[in-house]
Amino acid sequence: MRIISVENLEEGMEIGRTIHGENGTTLLAAGVELTSRFINRLKELGIASVYIRDDAVGEIEIDDVVSERTRLEALKVTKEVMSNINLNSSSFDIQMVNDVVDNIINELLANRDIVVNVLDIRAINDFTYGHSVSVAILSIITGIAMGYDHTKLSKLAAGALLHDIGKSKFPEHLLNKVDPLNEEEEQLFQGHTIAGFEILKNIREFSLAAAHVALQHHERYDGTGYPRQLKGEGISEFARIVTVADIYDKMTTSIVGRPRCMPFQALEIIMANRGIFLDPEVVEHFMNIIALFPVGTTVLLNTGEKAVVIQTSRKHPTRPEVRVFIDRDGKLITPPYEINLVYSSNYFITRVIEEG
Amino acid sequence: MFNEFRQTQLLYRVCSLLIKAQQDNDEVFNQIVALLCQELRVTGSSIWIATHQGGIGQQRLAFFQAGEKLSYSLPNLDYQAAALVFEQGNGLVLHNIHNDENFHEAKRNDLWVTAYPLKNKSELIGVFCIWDNCNKRTHQERENFVSLVQKVGSELTNGLYNYKQYSQANHKRIVKELETARRIQFDLMPKELPVLQGISLGVRTIPANEVGGDYLDIFLTNSKHLGIAIGDVMGKGIPAALWMAMTKVAMRTAAKDDTQPHIAVSQVNSVLFPDLSRQGIFVTLLYALYDPYNKTLLFSNAGHLPPLLFRSKTQKVEPLQLKGAYIGGVENKIYQISGVRLQKGDIVLFYTDGLIEALNSAQKQLGVEKVAELLNSNALYDASQIIDRLIVDLGQFTGDYHQTDDITLAVLKVEE
Numbered sequence: 036m037r038i039i040s041v042e043n044l045e046e047g048m049e050i051g052r053t054i055h056g057e058n059g060t061t062l063l064a065a066g067v068e069l070t071s072r073f074i075n076r077l078k079e080l081g082i083a084s085v086y087i088r089d090d091a092v093g094e095i096e097i098d099d100v101v102s103e104r105t106r107l108e109a110l111k112v113t114k115e116v117m118s119n120i121n122l123n124s125s126s127f128d129i130q131m132v133n134d135v136v137d138n139i140i141n142e143l144l145a146n147r148d149i150v151v152n153v154l155d156i157r158a159i160n161d162f163t164y165g166h167s168v169s170v171a172i173l174s175i176i177t178g179i180a181m182g183y184d185h186t187k188l189s190k191l192a193a194g195a196l197l198h199d200i201g202k203s204k205f206p207e208h209l210l211n212k213v214d215p216l217n218e219e220e221e222q223l224f225q226g227h228t229i230a231g232f233e234i235l236k237n238i239r240e241f242s243l244a245a246a247h248v249a250l251q252h253h254e255r256y257d258g259t260g261y262p263r264q265l266k267g268e269g270i271s272e273f274a275r276i277v278t279v280a281d282i283y284d285k286m287t288t289s290i291v292g293r294p295r296c297m298p299f300q301a302l303e304i305i306m307a308n309r310g311i312f313l314d315p316e317v318v319e320h321f322m323n324i325i326a327l328f329p330v331g332t333t334v335l336l337n338t339g340e341k342a343v344v345i346q347t348s349r350k351h352p353t354r355p356e357v358r359v360f361i362d363r364d365g366k367l368i369t370p371p372y373e374i375n376l377v378y379s380s381n382y383f384i385t386r387v388i389e390e391g
Numbered sequence: 392m393f394n395e396f397r398q399t400q401l402l403y404r405v406c407s408l409l410i411k412a413q414q415d416n417d418e419v420f421n422q423i424v425a426l427l428c429q430e431l432r433v434t435g436s437s438i439w440i441a442t443h444q445g446g447i448g449q450q451r452l453a454f455f456q457a458g459e460k461l462s463y464s465l466p467n468l469d470y471q472a473a474a475l476v477f478e479q480g481n482g483l484v485l486h487n488i489h490n491d492e493n494f495h496e497a498k499r500n501d502l503w504v505t506a507y508p509l510k511n512k513s514e515l516i517g518v519f520c521i522w523d524n525c526n527k528r529t530h531q532e533r534e535n536f537v538s539l540v541q542k543v544g545s546e547l548t549n550g551l552y553n554y555k556q557y558s559q560a561n562h563k564r565i566v567k568e569l570e571t572a573r574r575i576q577f578d579l580m581p582k583e584l585p586v587l588q589g590i591s592l593g594v595r596t597i598p599a600n601e602v603g604g605d606y607l608d609i610f611l612t613n614s615k616h617l618g619i620a621i622g623d624v625m626g627k628g629i630p631a632a633l634w635m636a637m638t639k640v641a642m643r644t645a646a647k648d649d650t651q652p653h654i655a656v657s658q659v660n661s662v663l664f665p666d667l668s669r670q671g672i673f674v675t676l677l678y679a680l681y682d683p684y685n686k687t688l689l690f691s692n693a694g695h696l697p698p699l700l701f702r703s704k705t706q707k708v709e710p711l712q713l714k715g716a717y718i719g720g721v722e723n724k725i726y727q728i729s730g731v732r733l734q735k736g737d738i739v740l741f742y743t744d745g746l747i748e749a750l751n752s753a754q755k756q757l758g759v760e761k762v763a764e765l766l767n768s769n770a771l772y773d774a775s776q777i778i779d780r781l782i783v784d785l786g787q788f789t790g791d792y793h794q795t796d797d798i799t800l801a802v803l804k805v806e807e
């Protein structure tokens with residue numbers, strides 16, 4: 036199994052991991068053989084890369100940070116909450132949110148050294164809900180790395196999951212607009228922070244600290260954000276965490292009009308912005324939870340051989356364990372062999388191969 | 392038109408050119424076909440050589456066409472004529488190709504060819520072609536012409552044979568030389584990095600296909616300070632590799648007793664100057680001495696690229712500028728010294744020009760600004776991880792584009 040960008044898909048390739056749609060429905064199930072129609076559909080949906088079965092590489096185990104069931108449940112709840120608000124209801128079932136958030140936290144706490152390895156495969160029109168769930172997961176893992184206890188994690192998670200709830204009030208055609216927003220539209224858009232805060236603070240039992248995430252997640256560490264131009268520690272720590280998770284997730288998934296970054300590229304941008312837009316301390320924790328080269332990534336080694344990443348670790352982010360399957364002359368190696376780059380200092384990755 | 396005397400004269404000139412070809416100079420074949428075209432006033436001429444890589448193939452060694460604008464492609468016709476000779480082993484004479492439909496362009500333009508097989512004993516080693524326009528010659532002229540082509544052809548056979556022998560031997564010699572140079576270079580690069588409390592270190596060299604002259608050395612001095620020397624010999628192959636070795640020995644000797652960097656570099660120049668200047672070779676050399684107790688980095692620079700210093704506090708990258716002549720440039724040169732005090736989180740990147748001059752397929756250089764930017768955006772990793780990351784960024788930039796120069800990096804990061 037390995038990750039292949041959608042442009043390089045060919046008919047006859049077999050889907051390696053099920054691709055889910057907006058409601059958690061199955062778009063393409065694992066094992067399905069690709070036809071040109073399926074490939075075109077994936078392109079239409081704006082999906083950037085998918086997992087493909089590859090017999091030359093063989094089986095690779097990908098550890099989900101959160102089980103598929105929990106993730107889909109969270110997606111369902113987020114959608115329900117946000118679309119109800121959209122229908123001019125001003126409230127939602129807080130218990131439903133708390134339950135799903137608790138499930139995620141419990142699963143993440145069970146594995147404290149977890150590295151985010153799974154590529155988020157998401158259609159463009161599925162952006163808000165899938166994005167919200169991913170931001171919640173990334174925020175919780177960062178919170179764990181920062182030593183948060185369960186109570187604190189719950190508040191952080193609820194705020195992260197619903198950080199964009201104010202967008203429910205924002206016209207949908209503007210949400211998917213390709214061209215930059217004009218000044219008036221931009222004003223309207225920025226209002227989703229205040230709108231979100233208004234919704235959340237009026238819900239009894241929803242923590243005020245969590246509601247502030249919706250209000251402050253577009254503030255910037257250097258005071259150039261919105262709506263209140265808060266600065267540094269003046270921005271709540273929850274919001275500072277969610278801002279990093281939010282930006283990372285946006286960069287690594289495709290949005291209309293912008294190509295997707297690979298994780299290591301997105302992390303570079305995040306790191307370059309530490310102390311500028313982003314809280315440097317949060318960034319320091321965040322960079323450790325993301326796999327630079329996620330499992331399934333094809334890489335070129337200095338020997339000219341091609342390999343697929345099969346295992347990553349927090350301690351050695353630049354040196355994953357790889358399975359070498361193509362030799363320097365471009366011939367398949369059967370059977371492929373594995374190297375742990377941590378113990379083989381003569382080997383190193385020279386680049387990521389996206390072209391398949 | 393071609394009397395005996397002029398024929399002999401022409402043959403003599405061809406032969407004298409062929410003697411040069413034995414020194415692996417394939418340019419002379421181009422001179423020969425140009426000479427023939429001018430002297431014989433023909434449309435074009437070419438020399439082909441048989442290649443044996445994966446079955447018998449043909450490679451054009453030389454081609455000349457008189458007059459730039461033709462209504463047909465002479466190189467294409469020429470390829471087909473040569474291919475026919477290689478295939479059948481017999482020469483093609485005059486206009487008998489006009490019956491062949493592959494040559495209808497030739498027929499239309501009244502063009503004829505003499506394609507002469509160059510045979511050493513029975514082995515076909517090449518083909519010699521002359522293209523001419525039919526209408527210009529009398530019958531007698533054509534007869535003379537064919538006999539001349541045969542004479543030139545037999546000389547070319549010998550010349551081509553010698554050239555082939557020589558270039559094969561030469562190729563083997565070059566491959567061997569390259570291996571030797573690589574081995575010398577590999578042996579010179581630091582294998583194990585010194586361990587020093589409070590810092591992390593990383594180094595890497597990516598050799599180019601042709602061995603460049605990058606040199607790097609990292610060592611502890613007598614009082615446990617860290618010495619980092621990086622340089623680049625202007626040249627390639629064995630000579631460059633040998634000069635790297637010389638520089639390393641001279642540098643280690645000069646630096647041994649915690650010598651101040653500028654004194655050490657001046658001393659290296661004094662030792663190497665006589666030989667370097669005689670051979671007209673320059674070496675760039677930067678030597679830095681890090682004192683882990685005071686966190687000071689002193690350095691002296693003989694024409695090498697300034698290291699980049701990343702300041703953790705300001706998140707800014709600045710070059711450690713200090714000018715100085717190349718080693719081998721000025722006799723008894725006294726070099727200058729400069730220094731900085733480092734703080735926790737600061738990073739110094741030492742590198743050779745191969746890094747910033749690395750090209751992508753659009754012929755764009757990576758550039759020092761981009762390297763500085765990458766240093767900032769990877770500053771949270773330790774030194775060896777920074778190197779791993781810079782290499783991937785470099786690879787992402789260059790793609791499959793083949794690099795012609797060595798790339799050498801060394802990173803020192805103050806961890807505590």
Ligand SMILES: [Fe+2]
Pocket residue numbers: 198199227252253
């Ligand atoms: Fe937002």
